Amino acid sequence: QQQVKQSPQSLIVQKGGISIINCPYENTAFDYFPWYQQFPGKGPALLIAIRPDVSEKKEGRFTISFNKSAKQFSLHIMDSQPGDSATYFCAASIRGNAGNMLTFGGGTRLMVKP
Amino acid sequence: DAGVIQSPRHEVTEMGQEVTLRCKPISGHDYLFWYRQTMMRGLELLIYFNNNVPIDDSGMPEDRFSAKMPNASFSTLKIQPSEPRDSAVYFCASSLFRQGNYGYTFGSGTRLTVV
Numbered sequence: 001q002q003q004v005k006q007s008p009q010s011l012i013v014q015k016g017g018i019s020i021i022n023c024p025y026e027n028t029a030f031d032y033f034p035w036y037q038q039f040p041g042k043g044p045a046l047l048i049a050i051r052p053d054v055s056e057k058k059e060g061r062f063t064i065s066f067n068k069s070a071k072q073f074s075l076h077i078m079d080s081q082p083g084d085s086a087t088y089f090c091a092a093s094i095r096g097n098a099g100n101m102l103t104f105g106g107g108t109r110l111m112v113k114p
Numbered sequence: 115d116a117g118v119i120q121s122p123r124h125e126v127t128e129m130g131q132e133v134t135l136r137c138k139p140i141s142g143h144d145y146l147f148w149y150r151q152t153m154m155r156g157l158e159l160l161i162y163f164n165n166n167v168p169i170d171d172s173g174m175p176e177d178r179f180s181a182k183m184p185n186a187s188f189s190t191l192k193i194q195p196s197e198p199r200d201s202a203v204y205f206c207a208s209s210l211f212r213q214g215n216y217g218y219t220f221g222s223g224t225r226l227t228v229v
Contacts, residue, residue, distance in 0.1 A: 043220030106156040
């Protein structure tokens with residue numbers, strides 16, 4: 001059972017544009033939703049995370065939007081830059097369960113064209 | 115802290131050979147996770163440890179795969195015998211389970227190629 005889906009699989013955006021990645025999930029017990037950023041040759045690194053008691057969290061150009069009723073969360077990258085080109089993974093976990101074990105989405109390969 | 119350290123960074127081996135991947139977690143972290151990443155299947159959890167004890171190995175694909183954590187600062191993932199379909203990037207991640215801290219720290223991975 002794929003508990004966290006992710007779309008699109010790949011995304012090409014012009015510099016300065018908005019990148020949007022969506023992650024619907026199935027398990028209503030999830031209560032922690034992080035996003036990871038992975039550059040080639042590197043491991044995924046925590047980018048930003050949200051808990052379900054808020055609908056939005058913003059850190060610089062990166063914003064997570066959370067819709068509990070729709071069981072979906074999204075990453076928005078404003079003013080996308082070539083340096084944002086990477087693979088992005090959404091994830092979800094149940095805090096306090098199994099070491100906060102994360103269930104990952106399939107990843108989105110983002111390319112920002114100059 | 116140097117972060118999670120994995121070795122080797124790259125491994126090329128012949129089918130049938132034994133392969134051992136190594137991981138040094140962040141000092142003080144009490145959870146360690148092994149993941150495999152492929153284009154087709156994304157990030158797959160293979161096994162995880164809590165305080166050096168294996169908790170869930172249901173993601174280990176076959177008996178050819180085994181993992182150990184003899185102490186808090188070292189873990190290995192062994193494949194014996196290796197097969198071409200094992201080719202992937204293997205990541206180790208560690209975390210500290212405490213309230214307010216829910217993220218993992220990943221290593222840079224080992225790219226395994228079995229020919």
